[in-house]
Amino acid sequence: MMNALQLKQRFMRNLDPVLLAALGGFALVSLVLLYSASDGNWVRVLGQLGNIVVGFVALWVVANMQLHWLMRAAVPMYVLGMILLLLVLTPLGVNSHGATRWLNIGVATIQPSELMKIAVPLMMAWYFEKNEATLTLKNYFVATLLLLMPIGLIIKQPDLGTSILIWASGFYVLFLAGLSWRIMIGSAVAAVASAPFLWSMLHDYQRHRILMLLDPSQDALGKGYHTIQGMIAVGSGGILGKGYLNGTQTHLDFLPERTTDFIFAVWSEEFGLIGNLLLLGLYVFVIGRGFIITANASTYFTRLMAGSITLTFFTYAFVNMGMVSGILPVVGVPLPLISYGGTSMLTLMLGFGMLMSIHTHKKLVKT
Amino acid sequence: MNRNVELKNHQREIFYFRLRLVLSLGFVAVMLFILLARFFYLQIFRHDYFHTLGESNRIYVVPIVPNRGLLMDRNGVVMAQNYSGYTLEVTPSKVSNMDALITDLSKLVEITPKDIKRFQKLLSERQALETLPIRSQLSDDEVARVAAQRFRFPGVEIKARLFREYPFTDVTSHLIGYVGRINQNDIDQLEDDDSASNYLGSDYIGKTGIEQSYEQELHGTTGFEQVEVDASGRAVRVLSRTSPQSGNTLVLTLDAKLQQVAEEAFGDYRGALVAIDPANGEVLAFISKPGYDPSLFIDGIDTETWDELNNSPDTPLNNRALRGQYPPGSTFKPFMALTGLHFGTRSPSRTISDPGYYMLPGSRHQYRDWKAGGHGSVDMFKSIVISCDTYYYGLATELGIDNIYSYLSRFGFGKKTGIDMEGESSGLLPSAEWKMKRYKQAWYAGDTVSVGIGQGYNLVTPLQLAFATATLANDGVAFQPHLIKEIRRSRGEPLLTESRQLFDLQIDPEHMKLVKSAMEAVTKPGGTAAGAGAGAPYRMAGKTGTAQVVAMKQGEKYDAKRLSEYNRDHAWFIAFAPADKPRIALAVLAENGGHGGTTAAPIARKVLDYYLLGKLPKPLQTVSEKAGAEND
Numbered sequence: 001m002m003n004a005l006q007l008k009q010r011f012m013r014n015l016d017p018v019l020l021a022a023l024g025g026f027a028l029v030s031l032v033l034l035y036s037a038s039d040g041n042w043v044r045v046l047g048q049l050g051n052i053v054v055g056f057v058a059l060w061v062v063a064n065m066q067l068h069w070l071m072r073a074a075v076p077m078y079v080l081g082m083i084l085l086l087l088v089l090t091p092l093g094v095n096s097h098g099a100t101r102w103l104n105i106g107v108a109t110i111q112p113s114e115l116m117k118i119a120v121p122l123m124m125a126w127y128f129e130k131n132e133a134t135l136t137l138k139n140y141f142v143a144t145l146l147l148l149m150p151i152g153l154i155i156k157q158p159d160l161g162t163s164i165l166i167w168a169s170g171f172y173v174l175f176l177a178g179l180s181w182r183i184m185i186g187s188a189v190a191a192v193a194s195a196p197f198l199w200s201m202l203h204d205y206q207r208h209r210i211l212m213l214l215d216p217s218q219d220a221l222g223k224g225y226h227t228i229q230g231m232i233a234v235g236s237g238g239i240l241g242k243g244y245l246n247g248t249q250t251h252l253d254f255l256p257e258r259t260t261d262f263i264f265a266v267w268s269e270e271f272g273l274i275g276n277l278l279l280l281g282l283y284v285f286v287i288g289r290g291f292i293i294t295a296n297a298s299t300y301f302t303r304l305m306a307g308s309i310t311l312t313f314f315t316y317a318f319v320n321m322g323m324v325s326g327i328l329p330v331v332g333v334p335l336p337l338i339s340y341g342g343t344s345m346l347t348l349m350l351g352f353g354m355l356m357s358i359h360t361h362k363k364l365v366k367t
Numbered sequence: 368m369n370r371n372v373e374l375k376n377h378q379r380e381i382f383y384f385r386l387r388l389v390l391s392l393g394f395v396a397v398m399l400f401i402l403l404a405r406f407f408y409l410q411i412f413r414h415d416y417f418h419t420l421g422e423s424n425r426i427y428v429v430p431i432v433p434n435r436g437l438l439m440d441r442n443g444v445v446m447a448q449n450y451s452g453y454t455l456e457v458t459p460s461k462v463s464n465m466d467a468l469i470t471d472l473s474k475l476v477e478i479t480p481k482d483i484k485r486f487q488k489l490l491s492e493r494q495a496l497e498t499l500p501i502r503s504q505l506s507d508d509e510v511a512r513v514a515a516q517r518f519r520f521p522g523v524e525i526k527a528r529l530f531r532e533y534p535f536t537d538v539t540s541h542l543i544g545y546v547g548r549i550n551q552n553d554i555d556q557l558e559d560d561d562s563a564s565n566y567l568g569s570d571y572i573g574k575t576g577i578e579q580s581y582e583q584e585l586h587g588t589t590g591f592e593q594v595e596v597d598a599s600g601r602a603v604r605v606l607s608r609t610s611p612q613s614g615n616t617l618v619l620t621l622d623a624k625l626q627q628v629a630e631e632a633f634g635d636y637r638g639a640l641v642a643i644d645p646a647n648g649e650v651l652a653f654i655s656k657p658g659y660d661p662s663l664f665i666d667g668i669d670t671e672t673w674d675e676l677n678n679s680p681d682t683p684l685n686n687r688a689l690r691g692q693y694p695p696g697s698t699f700k701p702f703m704a705l706t707g708l709h710f711g712t713r714s715p716s717r718t719i720s721d722p723g724y725y726m727l728p729g730s731r732h733q734y735r736d737w738k739a740g741g742h743g744s745v746d747m748f749k750s751i752v753i754s755c756d757t758y759y760y761g762l763a764t765e766l767g768i769d770n771i772y773s774y775l776s777r778f779g780f781g782k783k784t785g786i787d788m789e790g791e792s793s794g795l796l797p798s799a800e801w802k803m804k805r806y807k808q809a810w811y812a813g814d815t816v817s818v819g820i821g822q823g824y825n826l827v828t829p830l831q832l833a834f835a836t837a838t839l840a841n842d843g844v845a846f847q848p849h850l851i852k853e854i855r856r857s858r859g860e861p862l863l864t865e866s867r868q869l870f871d872l873q874i875d876p877e878h879m880k881l882v883k884s885a886m887e888a889v890t891k892p893g894g895t896a897a898g899a900g901a902g903a904p905y906r907m908a909g910k911t912g913t914a915q916v917v918a919m920k921q922g923e924k925y926d927a928k929r930l931s932e933y934n935r936d937h938a939w940f941i942a943f944a945p946a947d948k949p950r951i952a953l954a955v956l957a958e959n960g961g962h963g964g965t966t967a968a969p970i971a972r973k974v975l976d977y978y979l980l981g982k983l984p985k986p987l988q989t990v991s992e993k994a995g996a997e998n999d
Contacts, residue, residue: 175391233419276406
């Protein structure tokens with residue numbers, strides 16, 4: 001018979017208590033903030049609690065996996081993801097709000113692009129690990145293809161937010177894998193140079209849509225409404241905020257999407273600049289821990305994977321806060337670990353599970 | 368060896384990896400700094416701006432329109448009031464197909480062609496975002512029917528509002544006037560007066576009559592409610608409220624019953640009557656006949672009815688009492704007599720011999736007396752009693768136009784009385800200077816002759832003549848004619864209008880006595896108004912007059928039967944009573960009424976009888992009976 005202490009040690013063996021504490025902090029912030037954002041709707045709060053519990057279970061499972069299991073999963077996951085993405089193009093795809101992102105699998109609808117958030121960097125890291133000894137330019141080219149194929153399919157859906165996040169996670173793998181500066185700078189220059197040509201290829205309505213992304217005040221009641229109301233919520237929060245449950249933008253329905261993509265505006269309005277600094281601090285803490293785990297990771301694969309997970313998490317947060325505060329166009333990225341939603345919570349927790357696994361299994365791999 | 372190289376490579380690899388990791392860290396730091404800078408910018412530097420935007424998002428200021436002040440007569444009889452009712456209103460900017468909407472609506476509530484015409488007129492004059500009434504005074508049934516179907520009609524709403532009501536309708540239309548919808552002119556005017564903010568939410572403003580001239584007193588002060596609204600514009604709660612302050616109640620100097628008696632006394636005649644209390648200038652009755660139904664104008668009048676009113680030969684929209692200008696005719700004679708006495712031109716006892724005409728020295732042109740063959744020997748007293756024209760032809764010639772002008776202008780002839788109503792006409796008291804200016808012609812002796820009997824260039828308004836009569840009745844002491852006796856404020860003490868003495872002509876009491884006794888004799892047997900004065904149990908003084916509408920040729924005889932109705936002479940009568948201590952002075956004009964003594968004087972008698980004795984010529988219908996009778 002194990003006593004309680006042993007049980008606890010057994011349970012916690014593969015978890016990083018520092019990271020776990022920070023994630024617990026996020027869970028608390030998410031529930032408290034959702035209560036306000038949903039106007040005291042307990043269904044929403046309890047739903048999110050369920051998402052969090054599922055997320056932590058997934059985290060625990062992944063954290064307890066051996067790393068070679070993860071590596072073995074890379075190819076099947078990627079292939080499965082690609083197949084599902086292709087199936088979205090068939091009549092099995094479900095259209096909603098003018099975008100076909102979901103797949104009807106009979107019992108439920110799933111969003112294959114979410115799976116790819118994990119599968120793409122995993123596949124790329126696996127590929128680099130596989131060819132570690134003999135890396136040539138060709139390998140970087142193949143890895144880039146592995147990245148661009150799913151992104152092409154996801155942009156077509158269209159889903160700009162997910163595309164950006166997957167692109168970022170793949171780019172971080174390429175960057176950390178040592179992609180030469182010349183190629184990176186060359187591609188960037190080529191992209192900038194080809195922009196006017198691409199612009200001339202666009203239809204008027206497409207140009208209009210892009211301009212609207214850049215200047216929301218052009219369409220204050222339409223697409224620009226989200227950004228403007230978000231900025232009003234953030235700006236009117238001031239230094240100390242309007243107080244918990246007292247945000248007028250939030251509670252009088254001016255803020256759209258306030259339990260999901262615009263939940264940061266709720267936080268900003270009610271807790272002000274002080275609240276923003278605290279929340280940023282929490283993100284910085286998690287990212288810092290991620291960097292330490294990455295720096296200490298033992299294999300090429302784990303280094304690339306840990307680095308990509310950490311940087312993608314940061315990108316997630318940056319894009320969301322940037323879009324709510326009006327420095328980035330509205331692209332539909334939730335605030336990581338806080339916005340309401342099971343899928344994004346699960347994907348993120350899987351990532352953190354891998355980080356913990358990388359952290360705790362490093363010695364095992366080495367031997 | 369091989370292993371060594373591998374190890375070296377491995378370390379180099381780790382080194383390069385960590386270098387890139389540090390670069391990533393730098394990237395993260397830069398991005399975080401950008402976010403922080405953005406938060407500082409939004410939440411500190413632009414906080415005030417966004418705070419304002421946020422507040423204007425959620426706070427709406429809703430004006431609360433004050434209740435318009437009531438109008439009542441000197442005895443408390445209500446002459447303008449408000450009642451609540453429902454209107455069906457349309458916001459044209461929210462409606463794409465107006466014709467289809469009207470067709471659909473008319474299946475639910477009755478919408479007459481007149482309503483539609485009126486609505487279309489409003490539509491052509493509307494301001495952006497305005498809502499316009501298409502039907503007023505909906506029944507409870509109609510309200511329920513529309514409310515149940517409202518979802519089908521975006522831009523249509525039922526509004527509960529206060530309506531203005533004028534219980535005396537056409538009897539007081541020219542006095543009280545009416546309110547109407549605020550138009551662009553009104554808005555410009557309000558903006559000039561800096562009072563536009565007090566009219567937020569108000570739909571109506573006084574357009575004519577007392578409603579117009581006392582607009583500031585009647586409107587009241589608009590209240591405001593700060594309301595918190597959600598994104599869909601629904602009010603969530605009231606944040607603060609400044610109550611509106613109702614308009615002030617105006618107590619008129621008018622006697623509503625006297626007004627009714629006077630109006631009915633006219634019978635079918637068109638005309639005007641103004642009665643004034645000589646001791647203080649209070650206007651007791653103010654009639655211009657025909658009147659009109661002021662309620663037609665409140666929500667805009669339809670073009671057809673407007674044309675009908677505007678083109679009617681009876682000109683019901685013309686305020687005759689205030690703006691109608693007529694030759695005073697023989698009512699001018701008592702004033703001429705006072706002028707003659709003032710300048711000592713004629714002593715009362717001097718008699719002239721009247722052959723039935725007057726000729727200027729050295730001229731063969733005959734100025735005829737109204738009585739062929741003349742009145743024989745006539746002194747000043749008799750000249751008034753029998754209204755001898757020849758006497759005044761001569762008197763005017765002897766006085767000269769300059770004396771006539773200088774003295775009679777002091778009575779207020781040719782000048783506005785300054786009554787508290789807009790649009791008054793000034794009449795005309797001719798002078799040599801005026802004629803030169805107007806016609807570029809010298810004044811001829813012949814011009815003076817006809818001035819003497821109140822013809823020629825002379826023009827007076829009924830109000831002016833009533834005012835002059837009141838001044839005469841009050842021995843030359845004139846008080847400002849006014850319509851408002853008291854302003855009852857919704858807060859604070861009532862404000863009583865003080866009688867304001869305008870001037871004192873300091874007329875010799877002997878002169879006064881002569882003219883007044885002659886005017887009293889006018890209503891006695893032998894006088895021109897003997898019939899109207901017969902049996903009066905009080906001392907009644909008056910003077911008849913006849914104003915020519917078409918001029919007679921030399922030698923032509925006036926024959927009423929041969930003239931079309933509208934070309935017949937106007938009948939005048941001025942009066943005051945009791946003669947020794949006048950309580951009321953008035954001027955009556957019966958258009959195309961012929962002789963003053965036969966048509967105008969009896970009207971005056973009925974008014975005096977009621978005012979002095981409380982005697983009704985016949986039982987008056989109450990207001991509600993009258994309204995009921997009209998609907999039958």
